[in-house]
Amino acid sequence: MDHAPGLLEKLLKRAQDHLTTNSPHLFDFWKDNWFSADDWSRAFRPPPAEPRIRVFALLGVANEQEAAYYSHATNTIIFFNTSYYGQLKSWVLGAVGRILASEFGIHSIHGACVEKAGKGVLYIAPTGTGKSTSSYGLMTYPKTRFHSDDWVYVRYTYQTRDGKRVFLLSAHGSEGSQAHGYQVYRWVEGHHTDKQARLMGMTLDNRPLALSLADLDLTQPIEAYAYTSEKLFYLRTNLVENYPLAAFEIASSKEENVPDVSDRFLEQKREVVQNVVLDIAEAGIQGAFSSLPGHGSHAPVFRNLSTSELRRAMARLIAFDNARSMLDMSQVLPAERCYTNPMEPVKLAAVMLLKRNKHDPTVLAELPIEAFMERLLVGETPDGKRETAYNAYRAVDDLAERALIDSLEKQAAPSRPLYHLFGAASRPASLDEEFELFRVMHQAARCYDLNTTLEGDPAVRSKREAVERTMALIARTLDEEPRGISLSLDDYRSYVEPYLLGAVR
Structure with a gap:
C-alpha cells in the first residue's frame, strides 16, 4: 500500500468505523477482546449508531515507518505497519478513558478486580508487582468471583432520598453555573445548598434520570462500582507460573508474542518449569483430564506431549513478559464465579496500590489522601520508571505531565506535600480529569498500600x-x-495466620 500524500490527514477526517484494518491478527483479537454491539444489545440496549473512537491499523504502507498517531480532537487512532495487539488495545483504552471521564465522570483504570463475599477489591499497580497474581490468588478463597484482569470502569455514585444509586453526568445551578463529567463531584460539594439545581444522571443499569440536588441524600457516602471491560481477557501467559491450572486453557487459546525457547533457557528455568509441570500432573491435567469439569475438550493439548515437550511448552509461556493469550475465564473457572455481563457491577470496598520494594519493611498500610495521591502521581515502577497512575495506556501528552509532576516533586517537603502543590498548580486537563476521579475514589473506598x-x-x-x-x-x-x-515484616504474621489456617474464609 502506498502512503499517498495527506493519507494521515485524510484518515483523521474521514474515519467512519470502530476498527479498519488489513491485519487478520488485529481484527481477530479485537473481535474476541471486546463486547460487540450485539452483546451490548442483549445486555441492555443498542449502543450509539456512530462510534466515538475511530481506529485504523494498516500494514504494508510503503515509505512509512512503524508508527502510531492519536488525535484527541477527532478521537482517531492510526497505526502504520505494526500488528502488535497489546499496543493497539492500550491506545484505544486510553482514548476511551478520556471521553468517559470528561463526559460521564466514569473512571477508566489500569487495574484488576475480584469480588469476595459481595465486596470488590481493586488492585492498581505497575507491571511486575503482582496484580494478576493477586487477582487469581484471591480466587482460591470461597465466595469469590473473578471480575477484571487488566482494565476496570468505575462509577462513583450518590444515593437518592428514595434509595437509588446514581452517577451524575451534569449539573446546572440555579445561578447559572454548570459542570459535566468528572467536574460534577466537586461542583456538588460547593453547591450543596442549591436545592433547585438540576442534575442529569444514570442508574447503575444505565437508565437516564433527571433530578434535582434536593433529591440526593448527601448525608450518605459516595460509593464506587466497578464494571468489567473485556469479553475475553488479553493476559500474560506467565500466569501459569503461579496458577498452573490455567495452562491448558492458555495453550488452547489464541496467543501473541509467545517465543520459542532455547535449551539454555530451559536449563536456567529448570526449577520453575519443573514445578509448573509437577503441579499440572498433580492436578490431573496430564493423565486424567476428564476429572476436571469443563476441561475435557482440551485433553489432547497435553495428553499427546512427552514430559520434555510439556516442559518446553510451559517454558515458552513464561519466557517473555509480553507473551499474551486471549483467555476465556469461564473456561478456567466455573461460569458462576466470573463476571460475564458488562452491566453487572461490583461495589468496591477496598483499593490496593501494589508495590514490590524489598527495602521497605512495611507490608500493609492504610493510605491517607496525601500519600494515596502522591503514589499515583509519582507512579514509580519496580525498574525505576515513572508511570502516572501506574497506567501507560493514558491518551495524554505524557512529557508535559511528567515535567509538571517532576518539578512539583522537587519542591515537595513534609510541610508542603506533593498533592498540595499539585492542587495549587496550573495543570493539564488530562491530569485534572484523572486525579479528581482518584480524589473521589479515596472517599468511596478504603485505600491501602500493599x-x-x-x-x-x-x-x-x-x-x-x-x-x-x-x-x-x-x-x-x-x-x-x-x-x-x-x-x-515483623508483625504481620498474627494478622494472616487465621486465614492461612482456613479458620475464617
Whole structure:
C-alpha cells in the first residue's frame, strides 16, 4: 500500500468505523477482546449508531515507518505497519478513558478486580508487582468471583432520598453555573445548598434520570462500582507460573508474542518449569483430564506431549513478559464465579496500590489522601520508571505531565506535600480529569498500600508461600476493612495466620 500524500490527514477526517484494518491478527483479537454491539444489545440496549473512537491499523504502507498517531480532537487512532495487539488495545483504552471521564465522570483504570463475599477489591499497580497474581490468588478463597484482569470502569455514585444509586453526568445551578463529567463531584460539594439545581444522571443499569440536588441524600457516602471491560481477557501467559491450572486453557487459546525457547533457557528455568509441570500432573491435567469439569475438550493439548515437550511448552509461556493469550475465564473457572455481563457491577470496598520494594519493611498500610495521591502521581515502577497512575495506556501528552509532576516533586517537603502543590498548580486537563476521579475514589473506598515482598520474611521458604501469605493479607483486609492499619515484616504474621489456617474464609 502506498502512503499517498495527506493519507494521515485524510484518515483523521474521514474515519467512519470502530476498527479498519488489513491485519487478520488485529481484527481477530479485537473481535474476541471486546463486547460487540450485539452483546451490548442483549445486555441492555443498542449502543450509539456512530462510534466515538475511530481506529485504523494498516500494514504494508510503503515509505512509512512503524508508527502510531492519536488525535484527541477527532478521537482517531492510526497505526502504520505494526500488528502488535497489546499496543493497539492500550491506545484505544486510553482514548476511551478520556471521553468517559470528561463526559460521564466514569473512571477508566489500569487495574484488576475480584469480588469476595459481595465486596470488590481493586488492585492498581505497575507491571511486575503482582496484580494478576493477586487477582487469581484471591480466587482460591470461597465466595469469590473473578471480575477484571487488566482494565476496570468505575462509577462513583450518590444515593437518592428514595434509595437509588446514581452517577451524575451534569449539573446546572440555579445561578447559572454548570459542570459535566468528572467536574460534577466537586461542583456538588460547593453547591450543596442549591436545592433547585438540576442534575442529569444514570442508574447503575444505565437508565437516564433527571433530578434535582434536593433529591440526593448527601448525608450518605459516595460509593464506587466497578464494571468489567473485556469479553475475553488479553493476559500474560506467565500466569501459569503461579496458577498452573490455567495452562491448558492458555495453550488452547489464541496467543501473541509467545517465543520459542532455547535449551539454555530451559536449563536456567529448570526449577520453575519443573514445578509448573509437577503441579499440572498433580492436578490431573496430564493423565486424567476428564476429572476436571469443563476441561475435557482440551485433553489432547497435553495428553499427546512427552514430559520434555510439556516442559518446553510451559517454558515458552513464561519466557517473555509480553507473551499474551486471549483467555476465556469461564473456561478456567466455573461460569458462576466470573463476571460475564458488562452491566453487572461490583461495589468496591477496598483499593490496593501494589508495590514490590524489598527495602521497605512495611507490608500493609492504610493510605491517607496525601500519600494515596502522591503514589499515583509519582507512579514509580519496580525498574525505576515513572508511570502516572501506574497506567501507560493514558491518551495524554505524557512529557508535559511528567515535567509538571517532576518539578512539583522537587519542591515537595513534609510541610508542603506533593498533592498540595499539585492542587495549587496550573495543570493539564488530562491530569485534572484523572486525579479528581482518584480524589473521589479515596472517599468511596478504603485505600491501602500493599507491598508484595513477603519473600523478605526469613520465615517464608518459597515464592509460593509468600504469595499465599499475601493472599491472606488481602482476604482479611477485604473482609474487615480496617482503619489506620500498618503492618510490617515483623508483625504481620498474627494478622494472616487465621486465614492461612482456613479458620475464617
